[in-house]
Amino acid sequence: MLLLSAVFAGCGGGGAQNADGKTTLKVGFGSSIDNSSGGQGLKKFKELVEKESNGRITVELFGDGQLGNDKSMMEALQMGTLDMTMPSSSPVSEFTKAFLAFDLPFLFTTPEQADKVLDGASGQDILKTLDTVNIKGLCYFENGFRNVTNSKHAVKSVTDLSGLKIRTMQNPIHLETFKLWGANPQPMAFNEVFTALEQKTLDGQENPNTLIFDAGFYEAQKYLTISRHFYTPYVLMISRKTWDKLSPEDQKLIQKCADEAKVFQRETNRRLDAEYLQKIKDHGLTVDTLSPEETAKMKEAAQPVYDKFSGDIGKERLDAILKEVQ
Numbered sequence: 001m002l003l004l005s006a007v008f009a010g011c012g013g014g015g016a017q018n019a020d021g022k023t024t025l026k027v028g029f030g031s032s033i034d035n036s037s038g039g040q041g042l043k044k045f046k047e048l049v050e051k052e053s054n055g056r057i058t059v060e061l062f063g064d065g066q067l068g069n070d071k072s073m074m075e076a077l078q079m080g081t082l083d084m085t086m087p088s089s090s091p092v093s094e095f096t097k098a099f100l101a102f103d104l105p106f107l108f109t110t111p112e113q114a115d116k117v118l119d120g121a122s123g124q125d126i127l128k129t130l131d132t133v134n135i136k137g138l139c140y141f142e143n144g145f146r147n148v149t150n151s152k153h154a155v156k157s158v159t160d161l162s163g164l165k166i167r168t169m170q171n172p173i174h175l176e177t178f179k180l181w182g183a184n185p186q187p188m189a190f191n192e193v194f195t196a197l198e199q200k201t202l203d204g205q206e207n208p209n210t211l212i213f214d215a216g217f218y219e220a221q222k223y224l225t226i227s228r229h230f231y232t233p234y235v236l237m238i239s240r241k242t243w244d245k246l247s248p249e250d251q252k253l254i255q256k257c258a259d260e261a262k263v264f265q266r267e268t269n270r271r272l273d274a275e276y277l278q279k280i281k282d283h284g285l286t287v288d289t290l291s292p293e294e295t296a297k298m299k300e301a302a303q304p305v306y307d308k309f310s311g312d313i314g315k316e317r318l319d320a321i322l323k324e325v326q
Protein backbone atom coordinates (compact mmCIF):
# COMPACT_ATOMS: atom_id res chain seq x y z
CA MET A 1 0.00 0.00 0.00
CA LEU A 2 2.77 2.40 0.95
CA LEU A 3 4.65 1.49 -2.16
CA LEU A 4 1.56 2.01 -4.30
CA SER A 5 0.85 5.50 -3.03
CA ALA A 6 4.48 6.43 -3.49
CA VAL A 7 4.22 5.39 -7.11
CA PHE A 8 1.02 7.38 -7.63
CA ALA A 9 2.46 10.45 -5.97
CA GLY A 10 5.27 10.36 -8.47
CA CYS A 11 3.17 10.28 -11.60
CA GLY A 12 1.83 13.29 -13.37
CA GLY A 13 0.89 15.30 -10.30
CA GLY A 14 1.09 19.05 -10.40
CA GLY A 15 3.32 21.42 -8.51
CA ALA A 16 6.17 18.97 -8.18
CA GLN A 17 9.59 20.48 -7.66
CA ASN A 18 11.97 19.58 -10.42
CA ALA A 19 15.45 18.28 -9.65
CA ASP A 20 16.81 21.81 -10.06
CA GLY A 21 14.53 23.11 -7.28
CA LYS A 22 12.18 24.88 -9.68
CA THR A 23 8.41 24.65 -9.45
CA THR A 24 5.83 24.89 -12.21
CA LEU A 25 2.22 25.73 -11.41
CA LYS A 26 -0.33 24.79 -14.06
CA VAL A 27 -3.47 26.96 -14.00
CA GLY A 28 -6.69 26.13 -15.89
CA PHE A 29 -9.42 28.69 -16.58
CA GLY A 30 -12.80 28.57 -18.36
CA SER A 31 -12.59 31.85 -20.27
CA SER A 32 -9.96 33.53 -22.42
CA ILE A 33 -6.60 34.49 -20.97
CA ASP A 34 -6.01 37.49 -23.23
CA ASN A 35 -9.36 39.28 -23.31
CA SER A 36 -11.37 38.36 -20.24
CA SER A 37 -10.77 40.25 -17.01
CA GLY A 38 -10.26 36.95 -15.19
CA GLY A 39 -7.58 36.00 -17.68
CA GLN A 40 -5.86 39.35 -17.31
CA GLY A 41 -5.89 38.91 -13.54
CA LEU A 42 -4.28 35.49 -13.92
CA LYS A 43 -1.62 37.00 -16.19
CA LYS A 44 -0.88 39.57 -13.49
CA PHE A 45 -0.61 36.74 -10.94
CA LYS A 46 1.83 34.89 -13.20
CA GLU A 47 3.93 38.02 -13.73
CA LEU A 48 4.09 38.73 -9.98
CA VAL A 49 4.90 35.15 -8.94
CA GLU A 50 7.64 34.76 -11.54
CA LYS A 51 9.18 38.11 -10.62
CA GLU A 52 8.98 37.71 -6.83
CA SER A 53 10.41 34.18 -6.99
CA ASN A 54 13.18 35.27 -9.36
CA GLY A 55 11.99 32.73 -11.87
CA ARG A 56 12.12 29.84 -9.40
CA ILE A 57 8.35 29.39 -9.78
CA THR A 58 6.84 29.32 -13.26
CA VAL A 59 3.10 29.77 -13.79
CA GLU A 60 1.56 28.24 -16.93
CA LEU A 61 -1.90 29.53 -17.94
CA PHE A 62 -4.40 27.46 -19.94
CA GLY A 63 -7.61 29.32 -20.83
CA ASP A 64 -10.81 28.74 -22.82
CA GLY A 65 -11.68 25.57 -20.95
CA GLN A 66 -8.79 23.70 -22.62
CA LEU A 67 -8.26 21.72 -19.41
CA GLY A 68 -11.95 21.26 -18.60
CA ASN A 69 -14.91 23.14 -17.17
CA ASP A 70 -15.19 24.76 -13.74
CA LYS A 71 -16.32 21.53 -12.09
CA SER A 72 -13.91 19.10 -13.74
CA MET A 73 -10.95 21.41 -13.10
CA MET A 74 -11.84 21.53 -9.40
CA GLU A 75 -11.94 17.72 -9.40
CA ALA A 76 -8.47 17.75 -10.97
CA LEU A 77 -7.27 19.99 -8.13
CA GLN A 78 -8.65 17.49 -5.62
CA MET A 79 -6.74 14.67 -7.30
CA GLY A 80 -3.63 16.80 -7.63
CA THR A 81 -3.45 16.50 -11.43
CA LEU A 82 -3.94 20.26 -11.87
CA ASP A 83 -2.43 22.90 -9.58
CA MET A 84 -4.74 25.87 -9.79
CA THR A 85 -8.04 27.03 -11.22
CA MET A 86 -10.50 29.90 -10.87
CA PRO A 87 -14.17 28.95 -11.20
CA SER A 88 -17.13 31.20 -10.61
CA SER A 89 -18.27 30.69 -7.03
CA SER A 90 -21.57 29.15 -8.20
CA PRO A 91 -20.27 25.73 -9.29
CA VAL A 92 -18.05 25.67 -6.17
CA SER A 93 -21.24 25.20 -4.13
CA GLU A 94 -21.37 21.63 -5.44
CA PHE A 95 -18.24 21.00 -3.36
CA THR A 96 -19.04 23.13 -0.30
CA LYS A 97 -22.54 24.52 0.17
CA ALA A 98 -21.41 27.63 2.05
CA PHE A 99 -20.59 29.22 -1.32
CA LEU A 100 -24.33 29.31 -2.09
CA ALA A 101 -24.39 32.55 -0.10
CA PHE A 102 -23.04 34.44 -3.13
CA ASP A 103 -25.75 33.07 -5.41
CA LEU A 104 -28.59 34.86 -3.64
CA PRO A 105 -30.41 37.17 -6.06
CA PHE A 106 -29.70 40.89 -5.62
CA LEU A 107 -27.49 40.23 -2.59
CA PHE A 108 -25.09 43.03 -3.58
CA THR A 109 -25.91 46.24 -5.39
CA THR A 110 -22.43 47.76 -5.58
CA PRO A 111 -18.99 46.23 -6.15
CA GLU A 112 -17.79 47.89 -2.94
CA GLN A 113 -20.36 45.91 -0.94
CA ALA A 114 -19.08 42.73 -2.56
CA ASP A 115 -15.44 43.60 -1.77
CA LYS A 116 -16.34 44.25 1.84
CA VAL A 117 -18.07 40.91 2.34
CA LEU A 118 -15.60 38.86 0.27
CA ASP A 119 -12.47 40.30 1.90
CA GLY A 120 -14.09 40.44 5.35
CA ALA A 121 -14.82 37.77 7.94
CA SER A 122 -17.73 36.10 6.10
CA GLY A 123 -15.98 35.82 2.77
CA GLN A 124 -12.84 34.44 4.37
CA ASP A 125 -14.83 31.95 6.47
CA ILE A 126 -16.53 30.68 3.31
CA LEU A 127 -13.18 30.46 1.46
CA LYS A 128 -11.85 28.34 4.32
CA THR A 129 -14.56 25.70 3.83
CA LEU A 130 -12.53 24.58 0.79
CA ASP A 131 -10.12 23.01 3.32
CA THR A 132 -12.70 20.24 3.76
CA VAL A 133 -12.46 19.23 0.09
CA ASN A 134 -8.68 19.13 -0.38
CA ILE A 135 -8.40 22.58 -1.87
CA LYS A 136 -6.81 25.77 -0.56
CA GLY A 137 -8.77 28.94 -1.38
CA LEU A 138 -6.49 31.94 -2.01
CA CYS A 139 -8.82 34.89 -2.64
CA TYR A 140 -11.71 36.21 -4.69
CA PHE A 141 -11.36 37.84 -8.07
CA GLU A 142 -14.45 39.35 -9.72
CA ASN A 143 -16.58 37.84 -12.45
CA GLY A 144 -19.21 40.46 -11.73
CA PHE A 145 -22.83 41.49 -11.96
CA ARG A 146 -24.79 39.24 -14.28
CA ASN A 147 -27.20 40.43 -16.96
CA VAL A 148 -29.72 38.55 -19.12
CA THR A 149 -29.48 38.24 -22.90
CA ASN A 150 -31.86 36.53 -25.31
CA SER A 151 -32.77 36.27 -28.98
CA LYS A 152 -36.57 36.58 -28.67
CA HIS A 153 -37.68 39.93 -27.26
CA ALA A 154 -36.72 42.79 -24.97
CA VAL A 155 -36.88 41.92 -21.26
CA LYS A 156 -38.02 44.96 -19.29
CA SER A 157 -39.93 43.24 -16.53
CA VAL A 158 -40.06 39.87 -14.80
CA THR A 159 -43.11 38.88 -16.90
CA ASP A 160 -40.98 39.22 -20.05
CA LEU A 161 -38.87 36.31 -18.79
CA SER A 162 -41.89 34.04 -18.91
CA GLY A 163 -41.14 30.80 -20.75
CA LEU A 164 -37.71 31.90 -22.03
CA LYS A 165 -35.19 29.06 -22.16
CA ILE A 166 -32.30 30.60 -20.26
CA ARG A 167 -29.02 28.85 -19.57
CA THR A 168 -27.96 29.07 -15.94
CA MET A 169 -24.87 27.78 -14.21
CA GLN A 170 -25.18 24.38 -12.53
CA ASN A 171 -26.39 25.85 -9.27
CA PRO A 172 -29.61 25.18 -7.30
CA ILE A 173 -30.25 28.83 -6.32
CA HIS A 174 -29.86 30.08 -9.89
CA LEU A 175 -32.18 27.34 -11.10
CA GLU A 176 -34.83 28.00 -8.45
CA THR A 177 -34.64 31.79 -8.91
CA PHE A 178 -35.21 31.64 -12.66
CA LYS A 179 -38.12 29.26 -12.07
CA LEU A 180 -39.64 31.76 -9.65
CA TRP A 181 -39.28 34.36 -12.38
CA GLY A 182 -41.31 32.15 -14.73
CA ALA A 183 -38.42 31.33 -17.06
CA ASN A 184 -37.43 27.87 -18.23
CA PRO A 185 -33.87 27.58 -16.86
CA GLN A 186 -31.42 25.12 -18.43
CA PRO A 187 -28.31 24.35 -16.35
CA MET A 188 -25.29 23.85 -18.59
CA ALA A 189 -21.50 24.07 -18.50
CA PHE A 190 -20.10 27.35 -19.82
CA ASN A 191 -18.26 25.86 -22.79
CA GLU A 192 -21.49 24.43 -24.25
CA VAL A 193 -23.45 27.69 -24.17
CA PHE A 194 -22.28 29.36 -27.39
CA THR A 195 -23.29 26.46 -29.64
CA ALA A 196 -26.64 26.07 -27.86
CA LEU A 197 -27.41 29.76 -28.42
CA GLU A 198 -26.35 29.54 -32.02
CA GLN A 199 -28.46 26.44 -32.65
CA LYS A 200 -31.39 28.05 -30.81
CA THR A 201 -31.75 25.21 -28.34
CA LEU A 202 -31.51 28.09 -25.86
CA ASP A 203 -33.22 31.48 -26.09
CA GLY A 204 -30.83 33.20 -23.75
CA GLN A 205 -28.22 33.12 -21.03
CA GLU A 206 -26.97 35.34 -18.22
CA ASN A 207 -23.43 36.55 -17.56
CA PRO A 208 -21.51 39.74 -16.86
CA ASN A 209 -21.03 42.09 -19.86
CA THR A 210 -17.36 41.17 -20.04
CA LEU A 211 -18.10 37.50 -20.74
CA ILE A 212 -21.10 38.21 -22.99
CA PHE A 213 -18.59 39.95 -25.19
CA ASP A 214 -15.55 37.77 -24.59
CA ALA A 215 -17.37 34.48 -25.20
CA GLY A 216 -19.05 35.89 -28.33
CA PHE A 217 -22.58 35.35 -26.96
CA TYR A 218 -23.59 38.70 -28.48
CA GLU A 219 -23.25 37.14 -31.92
CA ALA A 220 -26.23 34.87 -31.24
CA GLN A 221 -28.31 37.27 -29.10
CA LYS A 222 -30.44 40.33 -29.88
CA TYR A 223 -31.43 41.72 -26.47
CA LEU A 224 -29.49 42.54 -23.34
CA THR A 225 -31.08 43.64 -20.09
CA ILE A 226 -28.85 45.22 -17.48
CA SER A 227 -30.48 43.35 -14.60
CA ARG A 228 -27.53 42.79 -12.24
CA HIS A 229 -29.55 39.98 -10.67
CA PHE A 230 -26.61 37.96 -9.32
CA TYR A 231 -23.05 38.95 -8.44
CA THR A 232 -20.48 36.23 -9.07
CA PRO A 233 -17.03 36.23 -7.53
CA TYR A 234 -14.28 34.11 -9.04
CA VAL A 235 -12.54 31.85 -6.52
CA LEU A 236 -8.79 31.58 -7.02
CA MET A 237 -7.76 28.20 -5.63
CA ILE A 238 -4.83 25.78 -5.45
CA SER A 239 -4.73 22.02 -4.99
CA ARG A 240 -4.05 21.01 -1.39
CA LYS A 241 -1.49 18.51 -2.68
CA THR A 242 0.40 21.26 -4.47
CA TRP A 243 0.07 23.67 -1.55
CA ASP A 244 1.49 21.15 0.91
CA LYS A 245 4.55 20.61 -1.28
CA LEU A 246 5.41 24.32 -1.20
CA SER A 247 7.72 25.73 1.48
CA PRO A 248 6.10 28.14 3.98
CA GLU A 249 7.97 31.01 2.25
CA ASP A 250 6.61 30.05 -1.16
CA GLN A 251 3.12 29.67 0.29
CA LYS A 252 3.41 33.23 1.58
CA LEU A 253 4.70 34.44 -1.76
CA ILE A 254 1.80 32.83 -3.65
CA GLN A 255 -0.78 34.26 -1.24
CA LYS A 256 0.75 37.75 -1.50
CA CYS A 257 0.82 37.68 -5.31
CA ALA A 258 -2.79 36.43 -5.39
CA ASP A 259 -3.89 39.32 -3.17
CA GLU A 260 -2.04 41.84 -5.33
CA ALA A 261 -3.39 40.41 -8.58
CA LYS A 262 -6.89 40.56 -7.07
CA VAL A 263 -6.77 44.35 -6.75
CA PHE A 264 -5.60 44.70 -10.35
CA GLN A 265 -8.18 42.21 -11.64
CA ARG A 266 -11.15 43.87 -9.92
CA GLU A 267 -10.14 47.27 -11.33
CA THR A 268 -9.70 45.77 -14.79
CA ASN A 269 -13.07 44.05 -14.60
CA ARG A 270 -14.87 47.23 -13.59
CA ARG A 271 -13.29 49.10 -16.49
CA LEU A 272 -13.99 46.34 -19.02
CA ASP A 273 -17.61 45.96 -17.87
CA ALA A 274 -18.37 49.42 -19.30
CA GLU A 275 -16.05 49.04 -22.30
CA TYR A 276 -17.47 45.72 -23.40
CA LEU A 277 -21.04 46.96 -22.90
CA GLN A 278 -20.27 49.63 -25.49
CA LYS A 279 -18.90 46.98 -27.84
CA ILE A 280 -22.09 44.94 -27.38
CA LYS A 281 -24.17 48.04 -28.22
CA ASP A 282 -21.95 48.77 -31.23
CA HIS A 283 -22.72 45.29 -32.43
CA GLY A 284 -26.40 46.24 -32.61
CA LEU A 285 -27.93 44.56 -29.57
CA THR A 286 -30.91 46.32 -28.02
CA VAL A 287 -29.94 47.19 -24.47
CA ASP A 288 -32.48 47.89 -21.70
CA THR A 289 -31.78 48.69 -18.08
CA LEU A 290 -34.13 47.18 -15.54
CA SER A 291 -35.92 50.03 -13.74
CA PRO A 292 -35.72 50.28 -9.93
CA GLU A 293 -39.42 49.34 -9.72
CA GLU A 294 -38.96 46.21 -11.85
CA THR A 295 -35.80 45.33 -9.94
CA ALA A 296 -37.80 45.50 -6.71
CA LYS A 297 -40.46 43.22 -8.20
CA MET A 298 -37.88 40.64 -9.28
CA LYS A 299 -36.24 40.75 -5.89
CA GLU A 300 -39.58 40.24 -4.18
CA ALA A 301 -40.50 37.32 -6.45
CA ALA A 302 -37.17 35.61 -5.69
CA GLN A 303 -37.35 36.13 -1.93
CA PRO A 304 -38.31 32.49 -1.14
CA VAL A 305 -34.79 31.29 -2.04
CA TYR A 306 -33.33 33.22 0.89
CA ASP A 307 -35.29 31.02 3.31
CA LYS A 308 -35.06 27.85 1.31
CA PHE A 309 -31.23 27.85 1.16
CA SER A 310 -30.51 29.44 4.52
CA GLY A 311 -29.90 26.00 6.05
CA ASP A 312 -27.40 25.00 3.36
CA ILE A 313 -25.52 28.30 3.66
CA GLY A 314 -25.70 28.26 7.45
CA LYS A 315 -28.14 30.57 9.16
CA GLU A 316 -25.54 32.42 11.26
CA ARG A 317 -23.31 32.88 8.25
CA LEU A 318 -26.18 34.26 6.16
CA ASP A 319 -27.31 36.63 8.92
CA ALA A 320 -23.74 37.94 9.24
CA ILE A 321 -23.54 38.60 5.49
CA LEU A 322 -26.91 40.36 5.39
CA LYS A 323 -25.73 42.56 8.24
CA GLU A 324 -22.45 43.36 6.46
CA VAL A 325 -24.36 44.30 3.32
CA GLN A 326 -26.58 46.83 5.09
Ligand code: TK8
Pocket residue numbers: 029030031070086087088143169189190206207208211232
Ligand atom coordinates in the same frame (compact mmCIF):
# COMPACT_ATOMS: atom_id res chain seq x y z
C1 TK8 B 1 -15.94 30.12 -16.84
C2 TK8 B 1 -17.21 30.30 -15.96
C3 TK8 B 1 -18.00 31.48 -16.38
C4 TK8 B 1 -19.34 31.62 -15.67
C5 TK8 B 1 -20.44 30.82 -16.32
O1 TK8 B 1 -15.03 31.13 -16.69
O2 TK8 B 1 -20.34 29.59 -16.33
O3 TK8 B 1 -21.43 31.41 -16.76
O4 TK8 B 1 -19.71 32.97 -15.61
O5 TK8 B 1 -17.20 32.55 -16.06
O6 TK8 B 1 -16.86 30.45 -14.62
